[in-house]
Amino acid sequence: MKRVSLVLSLAIVAGFTTQAVNAQTLKTVKDRGILSCGVSQGLPGFSAPDDKGNWTGLDVDICRAIAAAVFDDATKVKFVPLSAKDRFTALQSGEIDVLSRNTTWTVSRDTSLGANFTGVTYYDGQGFLVKKSLKVNSALELNSASICVQTGTTNEQNVADYFKGNNMKYEVIAFGTADEAIKAYESGRCDVFTSDVSQLYAQRLKLATPADHGVLPEVISKEPLGPLVRHGDDQWFDIVKWTLFAMLNAEELGINQSNVLEMGKSDKPELKRVFGTDGNLGEQLGLTKDWVTRIVKAVGNYGESFDRNVGAGSKLGIARGLNQLWNKGGIQYAPPIR
Amino acid sequence: MLGGQSGWKGLIVQLLFVAALAWISYAIVDNARDNLQNQRIASGFGFMSQTAGFGVSQTLIPYSESDSYTRVFLVGLVNTLVVSVIGIFFATVIGFMVALGRLSPNWLLSRIAGGYVELVRNLPLLFQILFWYLAVLGSLPNPRQSVSLFDSFFLSNRGIVVPSPIGQAGLGAFLIAVVVAVIASLLLPAYARRRLFQTGKPLTVWPYVVGLLIGLPLIAVLIFGKPVHFEIPVLKGFNFAGGSRVAPEFVALTLALSTYTAAFIAEIVRAGIQSVHKGQMEAGASLGLSRGSTLRLVVVPQALRVILPPLTNQYLNLTKNSSLAVAIGYPDLFSVFAGTTLSQTGQAIEIIAITMGVYLLISLVTSALMSFYGWRIGRSMGA
Numbered sequence: 001m002k003r004v005s006l007v008l009s010l011a012i013v014a015g016f017t018t019q020a021v022n023a024q025t026l027k028t029v030k031d032r033g034i035l036s037c038g039v040s041q042g043l044p045g046f047s048a049p050d051d052k053g054n055w056t057g058l059d060v061d062i063c064r065a066i067a068a069a070v071f072d073d074a075t076k077v078k079f080v081p082l083s084a085k086d087r088f089t090a091l092q093s094g095e096i097d098v099l100s101r102n103t104t105w106t107v108s109r110d111t112s113l114g115a116n117f118t119g120v121t122y123y124d125g126q127g128f129l130v131k132k133s134l135k136v137n138s139a140l141e142l143n144s145a146s147i148c149v150q151t152g153t154t155n156e157q158n159v160a161d162y163f164k165g166n167n168m169k170y171e172v173i174a175f176g177t178a179d180e181a182i183k184a185y186e187s188g189r190c191d192v193f194t195s196d197v198s199q200l201y202a203q204r205l206k207l208a209t210p211a212d213h214g215v216l217p218e219v220i221s222k223e224p225l226g227p228l229v230r231h232g233d234d235q236w237f238d239i240v241k242w243t244l245f246a247m248l249n250a251e252e253l254g255i256n257q258s259n260v261l262e263m264g265k266s267d268k269p270e271l272k273r274v275f276g277t278d279g280n281l282g283e284q285l286g287l288t289k290d291w292v293t294r295i296v297k298a299v300g301n302y303g304e305s306f307d308r309n310v311g312a313g314s315k316l317g318i319a320r321g322l323n324q325l326w327n328k329g330g331i332q333y334a335p336p337i338r
Numbered sequence: 339m340l341g342g343q344s345g346w347k348g349l350i351v352q353l354l355f356v357a358a359l360a361w362i363s364y365a366i367v368d369n370a371r372d373n374l375q376n377q378r379i380a381s382g383f384g385f386m387s388q389t390a391g392f393g394v395s396q397t398l399i400p401y402s403e404s405d406s407y408t409r410v411f412l413v414g415l416v417n418t419l420v421v422s423v424i425g426i427f428f429a430t431v432i433g434f435m436v437a438l439g440r441l442s443p444n445w446l447l448s449r450i451a452g453g454y455v456e457l458v459r460n461l462p463l464l465f466q467i468l469f470w471y472l473a474v475l476g477s478l479p480n481p482r483q484s485v486s487l488f489d490s491f492f493l494s495n496r497g498i499v500v501p502s503p504i505g506q507a508g509l510g511a512f513l514i515a516v517v518v519a520v521i522a523s524l525l526l527p528a529y530a531r532r533r534l535f536q537t538g539k540p541l542t543v544w545p546y547v548v549g550l551l552i553g554l555p556l557i558a559v560l561i562f563g564k565p566v567h568f569e570i571p572v573l574k575g576f577n578f579a580g581g582s583r584v585a586p587e588f589v590a591l592t593l594a595l596s597t598y599t600a601a602f603i604a605e606i607v608r609a610g611i612q613s614v615h616k617g618q619m620e621a622g623a624s625l626g627l628s629r630g631s632t633l634r635l636v637v638v639p640q641a642l643r644v645i646l647p648p649l650t651n652q653y654l655n656l657t658k659n660s661s662l663a664v665a666i667g668y669p670d671l672f673s674v675f676a677g678t679t680l681s682q683t684g685q686a687i688e689i690i691a692i693t694m695g696v697y698l699l700i701s702l703v704t705s706a707l708m709s710f711y712g713w714r715i716g717r718s719m720g721a
Contacts, residue, residue: 006686007686007687007690010686010687011370011687013373014369014370014373014374014687015366015367015369015370015373084681085677085678085680085681088681088684088686089686092377092379092686108682108683108684109684111378111380112378112379112380112683112684112685113379113380113684114374114377114378114379142576143575143576144574144575144576144577144579145575145576145577146496146576146577148667151664151673151677151678151681152677152678152680152681153681156392156393156678156682157391157392157682159392159393160391160392160393160403161391163393164403170393171393171395171577172392172393172394172395173395173587173667174392174395174667174669174673174674174677174678175664175665175666175667176664176665176673176677180665180666180667181667183472184471184472184476184666184667187472187476187477187495188476188480188495189476189495189496189586191576230377231377231378231379232376232377232378
């Protein structure tokens with residue numbers, strides 16, 4: 001089984017090597033010629049293969065952007081689908097270089113897993129999906145309900161906290177994958193399917209008649225989702241972190257996929273720094289001077305990626321909300337490229 | 339020549355070998371701990387006393403979200419053991435019945451039994467688990483439209499809800515009566531056999547057994563009063579309140595595991611019975627024994643010697659296969675401990691090591707029990 005083999009490789013790596021897999025991820029990736037990126041097993045909008053087998057999604061775009069920055073080729077990514085509970089072991093054992101799999105940033109994960117979160121690609125929160133025919137309007141009416149959830153997520157603990165906090169009874173049935181959980185919900189085993197709200201919208205598309213199911217208004221937790229890298233390689237940590245920041249800065253500066261080459265010729269000092277026509281910020285990261293151009297050319301800025309994958313231009317149609325830029329009413333804010 | 343030396347020399351070589359092995363294992367563990375520490379991956383077993391903070395759907399021992407991961411481990415272990423033991427029981431019963439059906443001279447019966455074996459053992463187990471769970475149990479009505487019997491037993495896609503017994507004044511006497519009846523019923527066949535050998539008169543045991551098992555508890559109830567009061571489940575909100583419930587995850591897993599393993603057991607039993615020379619069957623018939631008695635008294639005891647070792651394998655397989663439970667959300671050891679606990683604590687190496695150790699222990703104990711049983715049979719046959 002995948003899980004046991006992952007743990008075994010972690011045990012072997014930890015047990016037999018004198019210097020565990022940490023430093024020089026960039027060199028390893030370059031030597032290998034391809035980036036290994038851990039993603040979900042198929043979550044529309046975030047990471048899912050399309051009918052031609054190409055991976056698309058917001059989380060996928062982060063990995064494509066890193067590959068673009070390193071190789072100037074966004075196709076040089078090997079996507080490794082991982083279940084919620086296998087994901088961290090895969091990162092620890094060195095099977096993947098970066099984990100970009102709708103993963104909630106929490107203090108315990110940041111400290112005890114030997115990994116660092118590099119930023120927040122999507123500000124999410126946990127919610128509930130119910131059948132409209134039940135005529136439930138609030139999560140507070142869910143006393144004694146049966147709840148389907150995917151195991152290995154922060155959702156299991158949140159649901160326990162919420163129901164206990166509101167003195168309500170519940171029965172939670174935890175499944176190995178989100179697909180199994182949503183199937184059991186659809187068969188009527190559960191009254192409620194709970195997950196991060198973005199996932200509720202994505203999983204709802206898999207139901208026979210999505211319109212018969214609605215998301216309740218309550219958001220019971222903070223779920224900032226972002227990519228992770230292993231402890232102990234600050235250069236790689238910086239690269240992954242600044243890839244997202246580059247996409248956010250590009251949106252803020254009005255740089256997009258169609259005008260990136262045009263704007264690259266700009267004389268504005270701020271833009272010259274970003275595009276590397278002045279200074280060598282990209283090289284300080286271990287990349288090239290034109291790293292931002294490479295990223296935006298490949299996947300667009302953050303707003304474009306959001307729209308294409310989860311926003312108005314996608315089947316999910318999720319509003320920007322918290323994920324709007326800080327100067328447009330949201331909380332997405334990136335440090336400047338300077 | 340290693341292992342070929344005798345006396346002191348051989349002993350010293352073996353001791354050195356064991357010492358080297360121990361040193362290497364220690365070095366690996368030590369090195370792993372250092373590396374995990376350098377990468378700041380949490381290690382050690384301290385997490386076992388932390389609060390779990392998540393809910394589990396089936397808990398046969400008391401459990402709440404504020405209990406520790408040790409408690410979660412025990413909850414999962416009990417769930418694994420329960421599904422394994424019940425699965426093994428039903429797999430054995432169904433397996434023996436199918437085997438006897440397949441060997442029956444009745445054409446239709448033997449074909450049905452043969453068809454069962456070929457169908458069930460050739461489909462993947464995970465598929466069968468999902469089939470029982472989603473296609474069969476999942477198509478039951480929701481709790482509000484559940485099928486009810488006397489308004490106290492309810493069948494729905496949330497499982498089977500039955501009235502739960504609550505102990506009353508007469509419970510103690512009732513239980514004592516049951517225990518006495520059971521012990522007497524177990525002793526009776528031995529007495530009957532002794533009488534048969536001493537006096538030559540056979541004694542039909544079963545009417546006495548039935549009389550004991552029904553009569554004694556009945557007398558206890560008449561004298562000491564009702565042993566239990568039944569709490570009737572009622573629909574309240576989304577689910578039933580009160581009563582006891584058997585979850586559909588448990589039912590689906592038990593059904594799938596026992597029917598699947600039964601197909602293999604049936605073939606093992608058939609092979610065992612056919613390995614007994616047919617002269618034994620004829621000898622039984624010539625003594626005037628019925629077909630059933632010949633099978634039970636002459637053939638099966640000899641067949642058991644062939645059956646037991648592969649049967650043990652099937653028991654072990656069933657126990658290990660129970661870890662597929664996570665696909666349908668049954669909270670077994672693999673699901674709640676090697677699943678949820680692992681992802682919440684991130685301590686993969688420790689948790690997988692504990693889980694492997696537990697499965698290994700369960701398997702070794704099962705093997706030991708079966709070997710003991712085999713040894714007893716061998717001894718009783720004078721082999």
